[in-house]
Amino acid sequence: MQTTIAIPLQKSSWRKTIVKNIVAPSAAHQPGQVEKYMVNIGKQINLFFIACITIKKPSLIIKLFKQLIQLRKNTWGTPVNKMYKVDRLYFDNLYTPGWPSIAYNNYIKDELLRHAFPLDYDGKLSVVFFAITRKCPMRCDHCFEWDNLNKKETFSKDELLQIVDIYQSQGALQMHFSGGEPMTRIHDLVDAISHAKNKSECFVVTSGFNVTAINAQRLKQAGCKGIVVSIDHYIPELHNSFRHHENIFQQAVDAVQAALNAGLVTTISVCVTKTFLDGGHLLPYLQFAKSLGVHFVQLLEPKSIGHYADKDVLLEEKHMQLLETFFKTINHSAEYKDYPFVLYHGYHQRRVGCYAGSRSIYIDSAGYVNACPFCHTKSYNVGDILKSKNKQAPVKENLCPRYGKIA
Numbered sequence: 110m111q112t113t114i115a116i117p118l119q120k121s122s123w124r125k126t127i128v129k130n131i132v133a134p135s136a137a138h139q140p141g142q143v144e145k146y147m148v149n150i151g152k153q154i155n156l157f158f159i160a161c162i163t164i165k166k167p168s169l170i171i172k173l174f175k176q177l178i179q180l181r182k183n184t185w186g187t188p189v190n191k192m193y194k195v196d197r198l199y200f201d202n203l204y205t206p207g208w209p210s211i212a213y214n215n216y217i218k219d220e221l222l223r224h225a226f227p228l229d230y231d232g233k234l235s236v237v238f239f240a241i242t243r244k245c246p247m248r249c250d251h252c253f254e255w256d257n258l259n260k261k262e263t264f265s266k267d268e269l270l271q272i273v274d275i276y277q278s279q280g281a282l283q284m285h286f287s288g289g290e291p292m293t294r295i296h297d298l299v300d301a302i303s304h305a306k307n308k309s310e311c312f313v314v315t316s317g318f319n320v321t322a323i324n325a326q327r328l329k330q331a332g333c334k335g336i337v338v339s340i341d342h343y344i345p346e347l348h349n350s351f352r353h354h355e356n357i358f359q360q361a362v363d364a365v366q367a368a369l370n371a372g373l374v375t376t377i378s379v380c381v382t383k384t385f386l387d388g389g390h391l392l393p394y395l396q397f398a399k400s401l402g403v404h405f406v407q408l409l410e411p412k413s414i415g416h417y418a419d420k421d422v423l424l425e426e427k428h429m430q431l432l433e434t435f436f437k438t439i440n441h442s443a444e445y446k447d448y449p450f451v452l453y454h455g456y457h458q459r460r461v462g463c464y465a466g467s468r469s470i471y472i473d474s475a476g477y478v479n480a481c482p483f484c485h486t487k488s489y490n491v492g493d494i495l496k497s498k499n500k501q502a503p504v505k506e507n508l509c510p511r512y513g514k515i516a
């Protein structure tokens with residue numbers, strides 16, 4: 110049954126705002142139904158094949174599949190029929206490697222082993238968020254790196270590459286390079302991507318600053334798979350004031366177009382504040398995202414850390430309910446089939462736990478390793494690992510302190 114979202118549209122002229130600011134409005138192209146069907150069949154055969162060679166025991170495989178089907182149901186509800194093809198790879202989640210690829214197979218193998226042998230198998234890292242610079246021209250209201258910004262850089266380029274090596278040896282399938290603003294360090298960023306690309310899919314998490322058409326092409330040529338551009342409002346003035354920068358909205362919109370033109374998997378990320386949700390901005394924002402032609406929209410809940418420390422920013426129950434309804438409706442309803450795939454981690458975290466610490470880590474711009482960018486659970490400094498003889502990072506980091514570990 111389809112659900113209609115009861116979200117009041119703002120009376121503001123968001124349509125005019127969009128038309129004024131977007132160069133080439135178009136929804137992200139998805140494969141046709143037959144192609145999607147074939148991809149899903151292909152992935153299931155792939156999964157079965159990997160299970161056979163990894164787990165080997167038929168009875169355990171059957172038990173495992175039942176468990177995974179239930180987990181998927183708890184995580185996503187009914188299956189989401191949205192995917193995007195970029196460079197012969199199909200993406201149906203920002204944090205799962207594209208299929209078919211070795212990275213995808215390694216991801217599946219690791220998940221199967223985790224569930225089949227929960228007591229004996231430690232698991233590998235899947236996603237590493239790596240803040241490669243402390244430089245940033247923004248002063249965002251919600252910045253989680255606030256206390257680290259605009260100080261002397263922690264790592265040289267050579268050290269950045271060594272850190273990539275350390276986490277690739279732990280299995281990192283995706284490296285998400287952030288900051289500060291990673292595009293302030295474009296030359297080192299391009300080198301880090303070239304260095305990492307053979308073992309990990311590389312993404313850049315940016316405000317859109319310095320993502321010109323040429324730089325987007327440079328990222329792509331270096332082997333970058335995708336980009337995540339923060340856009341916290343579809344009304345330019347509100348985004349600019351949130352980021353304390355006079356024209357970052359236009360730069361972010363231009364960055365999205367440059368990234369799409371360069372052939373990058375393109376996501377926009379929004380910090381869904383109470384004011385944003387209470388103001389009825391969610392659906393207009395999605396219309397805006399569709400007009401941009403992005404593949405994914407990531408909804409991030411504000412957390413009281415960094416620049417938001419000690420501020421009353423945590424969402425209330427009614428906001429989370431609204432986000433959950435939105436997430437399910439946009440991803441599952443036929444009415445929204447041509448809209449971007451909506452990612453809302455809070456939905457999964459409250460049902461099945463959090464990946465942070467067990468599958469993913471965050472290296473902040475001072476080198477401290479945390480479960481995720483929003484938790485500030487420092488466990489060690491990777492700079493100390495660089496100075497050590499064996500250059501081995503601990504296998505276990507602190508886990509997510511809020512939601513507990515995912516199965």
Ligand code: SF4
Pocket residue numbers: 245246247248249251252253254255288289290316
């Ligand atoms: S949130 Fe990102 S873009 Fe904003 S000030 Fe912090 S590091 Fe810079």
